[in-house]
Amino acid sequence: MNLVINGNSMELGDEVSSVTMLLEHLGLAEKPLIIEHNQDILQKEHYRQVMLENGDTLEIVHFVGGG
Amino acid sequence: MSGTNRYHRQTLFEPIGETGQDRLMESHVLIVGAGALGSGSAEALVRAGIGKLTLIDRDYVEESNLQRQQLFSEQDAYEKLPKAIGAKNRLNDINSMVEVEAIIADAGADLLSELAPAIDLIIDATDNFDIRMLVNDISQKFEVPWIYGACVASYGMTFTIIPGQTPCLQCLQGYLPASGATCDSVGVIQPVVQHVVSYQVTEAMKLLTGNRAQISGKLIAFDLWKNEHMEMEIEKLKKPDCSSCSENRIYAHLSYGNQMKTTVMCGRDTVQIRPQHGIANLSKVAENLRSNKNLQLSWNPYLLSIQDENFRIVLFKDGRALIHGTMDEMEAKNVYYRYMG
CATH class of the missing domain: 3.30.310.10 (TATA-Binding Protein)
Structure with missing residues (x-):
């Protein structure tokens, strides 16, 4: 399966089927993030239900504090 | 200097014009923090001819600041000058027509509440979410917009929070790092500071010159080193029961005690x-x-x-x-x- 994450194309195994699994795969499971899936912002509670398909685009950002 | 020609290139820029310039010159902006982001925003707004600028900072200038905190000199670091004072000195040299108020203090609830009624806009140049949550409550209570900005390494982020319109920072709390968890040891490069400042100051100019329709409305994040740029519509994250911006607001961060x-x-x-x-x-x-x-x-x-x-x-x-x-x-x-x- 091919996903476009933050503008970068990424090839992933089909077992990475949900947003939660993708975050685990990327080592971001416990990180505070905001995620947009195909231009739709996701509520945290829905990460588990949202299924990924070939060609999906995701934007993943994390808040930082420095300034 | 007569000042008649001073803002010519800016007033030529059609969305600002003479009317926008007059509005800028009547505006009072508060910048919380006079470090990297605060230095950048302050210089840009003072050069642009803002009416009055208030700067709050609790720290003093050190050698390691000079790589990215553009208002400070080696002499400031040598003298351990408070950042608010070092910034004011430099800003006065840049544009003597702008009133700059420097406050050496921790930006607490009392101080911010005292300042807020006279402020048109708050620019976030702090380095932690405890103060940002306080700024957020102040923004909602006194209906003053504020512009979140932050950076670390080559990554930066900004979002303009308008009371009664956008989600506020409290709405996003579930998506933020835990208190104190943002301390970093990965450093920061100066261009990313400038990039965040560019967004913050441009948003400030839009708000202050009556160009609200141009406000981005999006959460913007970028990594200059990795060549990534993200923009997100986060309207959906506005919480109907938010403790800062909903009808059930309690401004929890303003009531935090006065103890040591x-x-x-x-x-x-x-x-x-x-x-x-x-x-x-x-x-x-x-x-x-x-x-x-x-x-x-x-x-x-x-x-x-x-x-x-x-x-x-x-x-x-x-x-x-x-x-x-x-x-x-x-x-x-x-x-x-x-x-x-």
């Missing part, structure tokens, strides 16, 4: 202590400590620096102390009481 507070400063091996009672008599403290030959004392009109074998204590007039050489809040308190009694 200790704060570990990001990546600095430093703890700030803010005692319950403000104001320190610096010359009296210096007098008391002078007989102790193990201590090296130095001072300027704003602060007193005390160096012992293990720690450096910097005491400000408003009673705060920075304890350098520890990240342990208990140890810092002990050091504080050792010399301040």
